[in-house]
Amino acid sequence: xxxxxxxKAFRLAAWGVASLFFAGAAAAQxxxxxxxxxxxxxxxxxxxxxxxxxxxxEVRDGTAVVISRELLLTEASMIQNATFIQVEKHGRANWIPxxxxxxxxxxxxxxxxxxxxxxxxxxxxxxxxxxAATESVVHSVRWKDRQFEVSNSRPGRIEVIESPFGSxxxxxxxxxxxxSAGGWAEPVFADDKLIGITVMQSGQTATVIxxxxxxxxxxxxxxxxxxxxxxxxxxxxxxxxxxxxxVAYLGLEGEPRGAFIRxxxxxxxxxxxxxxxxxxxxxxxxxxxxSGNYNHPRYGQLRFEHIAVEGHEPGDIVPARVFRxxxxxxxxxxxRSYPSSASLIxxxxxNSAPPYLVAGGLVFRELDGRYLNAxxxxxxxxxxxxxxxxxxxxxxxxxxxxxxxxxVSQVLPAAYNxxxxxxxxxxxxxxxxxxxxxIADVAQAFTQPKDxxxxxxxxxxxxxREVILDRETFEEATQTILSAxxxxxxxxxxxxxxxxxxxxxxQED
Amino acid sequence: xxxxxxxxxxxxxxxxxxACADSENRQQSIERSVVRIxxxxxxxxxxxxxxxxxxxxxxxxxxxxxxxxxxTNAHVVSDARMILIHLDDDPTPHEAxxxxxxxxCDLALVEPVEVGLLDDFPAMTFGGLPELGSSVETYGYPxxxxxxxxxxxxxxxxxxxxxxxxGADSHLTVQTDAAINPGNSGGPVIQDGRxxxxxxxxxxxxxxxxxxxxxxxxxxFLVDVAxxxxxxxxxxxxxxxxLENPAARRDSKMQSGQSGVRVEFVYPESSADGQxxxxxxxxAVDGYPIANDGTIALDGLRLSYELLxxxxxxxxxxxxxxxxxxxxxxxxxxMKVYPPFTAYRRLYDQLPRYYVYAGLVFVPLNTEVIxxxxxxxxxxxxxxxYFRPIEEPLDTRQExxxxxxxxxxxxxxxxxxxxxxxVDRVNGRPIESLEELIETIENNQDSSHVFEFAYxxxxxxxxxxxxxxxxxxxxxxxxxxxxxxL
Numbered sequence: 001x002x003x004x005x006x007x008k009a010f011r012l013a014a015w016g017v018a019s020l021f022f023a024g025a026a027a028a029q030x031x032x033x034x035x036x037x038x039x040x041x042x043x044x045x046x047x048x049x050x051x052x053x054x055x056x057x058e059v060r061d062g063t064a065v066v067i068s069r070e071l072l073l074t075e076a077s078m079i080q081n082a083t084f085i086q087v088e089k090h091g092r093a094n095w096i097p098x099x100x101x102x103x104x105x106x107x108x109x110x111x112x113x114x115x116x117x118x119x120x121x122x123x124x125x126x127x128x129x130x131x132a133a134t135e136s137v138v139h140s141v142r143w144k145d146r147q148f149e150v151s152n153s154r155p156g157r158i159e160v161i162e163s164p165f166g167s168x169x170x171x172x173x174x175x176x177x178x179x180s181a182g183g184w185a186e187p188v189f190a191d192d193k194l195i196g197i198t199v200m201q202s203g204q205t206a207t208v209i210x211x212x213x214x215x216x217x218x219x220x221x222x223x224x225x226x227x228x229x230x231x232x233x234x235x236x237x238x239x240x241x242x243x244x245x246x247v248a249y250l251g252l253e254g255e256p257r258g259a260f261i262r263x264x265x266x267x268x269x270x271x272x273x274x275x276x277x278x279x280x281x282x283x284x285x286x287x288x289x290x291s292g293n294y295n296h297p298r299y300g301q302l303r304f305e306h307i308a309v310e311g312h313e314p315g316d317i318v319p320a321r322v323f324r325x326x327x328x329x330x331x332x333x334x335x336r337s338y339p340s341s342a343s344l345i346x347x348x349x350x351n352s353a354p355p356y357l358v359a360g361g362l363v364f365r366e367l368d369g370r371y372l373n374a375x376x377x378x379x380x381x382x383x384x385x386x387x388x389x390x391x392x393x394x395x396x397x398x399x400x401x402x403x404x405x406x407x408v409s410q411v412l413p414a415a416y417n418x419x420x421x422x423x424x425x426x427x428x429x430x431x432x433x434x435x436x437x438x439i440a441d442v443a444q445a446f447t448q449p450k451d452x453x454x455x456x457x458x459x460x461x462x463x464x465r466e467v468i469l470d471r472e473t474f475e476e477a478t479q480t481i482l483s484a485x486x487x488x489x490x491x492x493x494x495x496x497x498x499x500x501x502x503x504x505x506x507q508e509d
Numbered sequence: 510x511x512x513x514x515x516x517x518x519x520x521x522x523x524x525x526x527x528a529c530a531d532s533e534n535r536q537q538s539i540e541r542s543v544v545r546i547x548x549x550x551x552x553x554x555x556x557x558x559x560x561x562x563x564x565x566x567x568x569x570x571x572x573x574x575x576x577x578x579x580x581t582n583a584h585v586v587s588d589a590r591m592i593l594i595h596l597d598d599d600p601t602p603h604e605a606x607x608x609x610x611x612x613x614c615d616l617a618l619v620e621p622v623e624v625g626l627l628d629d630f631p632a633m634t635f636g637g638l639p640e641l642g643s644s645v646e647t648y649g650y651p652x653x654x655x656x657x658x659x660x661x662x663x664x665x666x667x668x669x670x671x672x673x674x675x676g677a678d679s680h681l682t683v684q685t686d687a688a689i690n691p692g693n694s695g696g697p698v699i700q701d702g703r704x705x706x707x708x709x710x711x712x713x714x715x716x717x718x719x720x721x722x723x724x725x726x727x728x729x730f731l732v733d734v735a736x737x738x739x740x741x742x743x744x745x746x747x748x749x750x751x752l753e754n755p756a757a758r759r760d761s762k763m764q765s766g767q768s769g770v771r772v773e774f775v776y777p778e779s780s781a782d783g784q785x786x787x788x789x790x791x792x793a794v795d796g797y798p799i800a801n802d803g804t805i806a807l808d809g810l811r812l813s814y815e816l817l818x819x820x821x822x823x824x825x826x827x828x829x830x831x832x833x834x835x836x837x838x839x840x841x842x843x844m845k846v847y848p849p850f851t852a853y854r855r856l857y858d859q860l861p862r863y864y865v866y867a868g869l870v871f872v873p874l875n876t877e878v879i880x881x882x883x884x885x886x887x888x889x890x891x892x893x894x895y896f897r898p899i900e901e902p903l904d905t906r907q908e909x910x911x912x913x914x915x916x917x918x919x920x921x922x923x924x925x926x927x928x929x930x931x932v933d934r935v936n937g938r939p940i941e942s943l944e945e946l947i948e949t950i951e952n953n954q955d956s957s958h959v960f961e962f963a964y965x966x967x968x969x970x971x972x973x974x975x976x977x978x979x980x981x982x983x984x985x986x987x988x989x990x991x992x993x994x995l
Contacts, residue, residue: 260968392888419753
């Protein structure tokens with residue numbers, strides 16, 4: 001009996017040793033260790049409530065994959081507002097500074113490099129697969145705490161989603177993974193080729209940008225010349241066309257099919273070619289069914305928005321068949337990018353500092369997604385009502401004469417602005433009679449008062465319509481308030497120009 | 510000297526005994542006049558508007574007043590199916606019914622079905638507004654108890670505040686630290702043997718903070734219902750801002766020493782429409798100067814100027830002094846109830862209005878619809894009800910109609926969008942009320958019904974013949990007795 005117990009214990013111990021050996025051997029056989037590096041990014045975001053202040057820096061760990069003798073590929077969201085980027089290879093404790101070479105927040109990818117001589121010598125560039133479609137077992141890999149981790153992951157569904165930083169609607173792969181707290185650019189391999197990079201993880205389901213997009217991004221960003229990015233159907237509002245009664249009413253014979261176009265905003269891909277109440281039947285030779293799907297050669301049913309992304313670039317002209325006014329017509333769509341900044345309320349403000357102006361204690365700023373997120377993840381219930389419905393009703397409705405919503409986000413209390421201390425989060429219509437569409441407009445308008453007062457007029461709302469301030473003491477009061485609230489600068493203008501959204505959409509007949 | 514002291518003490522003792530006896534008599538009289546009310550109620554279901562919810566019952570308090578009536582809160586007797594009152598030292602419950610009810614002021618009068626039932630019960634009388642810091646006593650049947658309970662406290666604040674029952678009305682309230690718990694509602698708050706107010710709500714975030722409705726509001730209610738109907742509080746229909754900033758006062762051309770509030774918005778067809786203009790300054794109401802923070806000095810208190818507007822009955826006029834472009838004007842504004850504000854209130858004593866056609870459930874948009882969808886409410890419904898009338902007053906619908914939901918059936922099952930949509934047009938006609946929607950559908954002779962929805966350009970179509978054929982069947986399948994309640 002005793003011998004048997006000892007024998008069992010021995011067998012268990014031996015099995016354990018064998019397991020460890022197997023894991024080590026398996027890891028050693030995997031070439032991926034030389035193809036990825038650990039990425040550490042120190043980031044610092046702005047305090048959206050006090051846009052002149054930066055929050056405490058934070059450190060985010062992730063992964064980058066080696067794609068050439070000088071470039072690393074990772075997700076762009078990792079390096080947003082980065083103050084310092086480091087990489088580490090082979091699990092050795094040696095962080096080495098890295099440098100951003102290129103990024104496209106709209107598609108959420110970025111390229112890094114390392115200037116240290118010889119850094120890439122013991123790394124192996126990864127081959128990007130032609131497609132993420134595979135029947136092989138896939139491996140998600142990463143360095144975590146200097147341990148090399150491999151997860152045998154299981155590909156799930158392919159679907160089209162909107163990229164988190166921009167308005168590119170593209171295919172992604174859902175992946176079941178064993179990683180905990182993943183979603184920070186872990187590469188996914190199959191048959192020794194890179195088939196995707198994770199950009200998000202919820203529970204044990206990771207979201208992966210597929211190889212087709214990785215390949216296109218690397219090619220476009222490294223070939224020289226102007227980087228045009230990815231085309232997008234963003235902004236277009238459509239609905240499924242499954243309703244037989246609706247189809248009959250519109251006069252389309254046969255089975256319901258195509259995407260019913262509801263709204264075509266300025267600057268979108270279809271502004272000049274599509275109209276509300278069109279039925280988009282075919283795009284670039286792909287038939288669109290009543291659910292808005294087309295048959296992708298490798299992924300099967302995908303929402304038609306992906307057509308603009310894969311195999312096309314901004315500027316391409318693609319043919320479309322449209323049912324309009326009870327007849328079939330052929331139109332051409334000029335593909336274009338639709339960045340987040342093309343929205344009236346941009347969901348993300350990649351890398352740039354929030355523009356603001358402090359004038360007489362009134363804090364002016366743009367309404368954007370980052371500001372809404374200052375109310376936390378539950379901003380949809382906690383943010384002020386008017387901001388929530390602006391976002392729901394107006395977020396994509398930029399027009400040539402209204403490209404941003406400028407708010408008085410708060411009033412820094414002082415004797416000068418007494419009576420207005422409760423004013424917060426109201427949209428500004430004009431200052432001193434000048435229509436307002438940017439922080440620069442506000443700053444300019446304050447230099448041109450019409451009389452001895454400054455007048456800030458809000459869009460109609462449920463509290464106050466107008467703030468009136470004394471002009472004579474305005475400058476002195478502003479300086480006093482800046483000093484009292486320790487604000488280093490009264491003004492920060494927006495970085496760069498707003499995107500050119502082209503001519504205004506033709507009006508309906 | 511010693512004897513003199515003894516006499517004094519004896520006299521004082523007698524006075525105290527008499528006072529004590531008086532006090533006891535008064536106490537007994539009050540306790541005898543306070544009744545317990547049980548309300549078996551039933552509300553409509555605003556998400557399934559053809560249904561009523563399960564009956565429920567709740568308890569509150571009330572007190573006997575002149576005319577053999579019991580005064581209580583509206584919320585104690587709302588949506589009543591059967592009301593029972595329990596009298597002091599009487600084990601038999603007595604059936605009663607609502608004589609008058611004011612949901613905007615949370616007051617109601619209840620009369621026993623049995624004529625003369627309360628003849629032997631002392632009718633309580635009303636006093637004035639208690640002073641800050643003075644003592645009051647509340648009487649009632651808190652938390653379901655069957656014996657009367659009284660607590661005493663201090664008047665700690667007097668101000669205009671929101672009445673939770675309607676959720677949309679503000680009137681004068683008195684705050685006290687006398688315990689006001691569920692069941693106290695409708696009971697009297699007593700000072701010097703007279704009713705100083707009716708207990709009605711408590712502050713859940715703060716300890717020992719209860720509110721009662723002062724006699725001023727009670728009197729307004731009693732005068733209103735004297736003709737047998739309750740009209741409700743009239744509204745001036747303006748939105749104003751304070752003028753504490755000197756630059757704002759200068760802009761309004763106010764002279765030194767002048768004070769008031771600036772009118773930002775005048776609701777169309779309200780009392781103020783045509784009388785008051787945007788950017789006018791309200792200087793005084795009823796002869797009381799309005800301070801730059803919107804208060805008036807009244808009986809040693811600073812209270813909202815709206816209190817003076819509240820004193821008017823519908824049909825009465827209120828004298829106002831306004832400043833328009835630097836010139837003072839005295840005007841008299843006839844006050845009227847403003848029906849559009851009804852949509853902002855909780856609704857009681859009525860079943861939801863609705864229309865079911867081909868499985869599509871249409872309802873007027875109101876606060877009950879909003880409350881019933883509080884979990885996943887689309888922002889555009891909030892905007893349509895509360896903000897659009899202010900932001901787009903010229904484009905505001907008289908009554909917004911919402912496609913609330915769909916009862917699935919082959920005739921409607923393939924519609925892409927079918928819930929929480931504001932109806933903009935039906936068959937090309939702009940829709941301004943539920944009745945208009947019904948009329949438009951019923952009068953349509955085209956082959957299709959075309960529904961255009963507001964905000965996102967959504968479109969829904971029904972085959973008219975198929976819809977009419979399916980209508981009865983859908984009502985039967987889903988157990989809907991009537992296709993409409995108007």
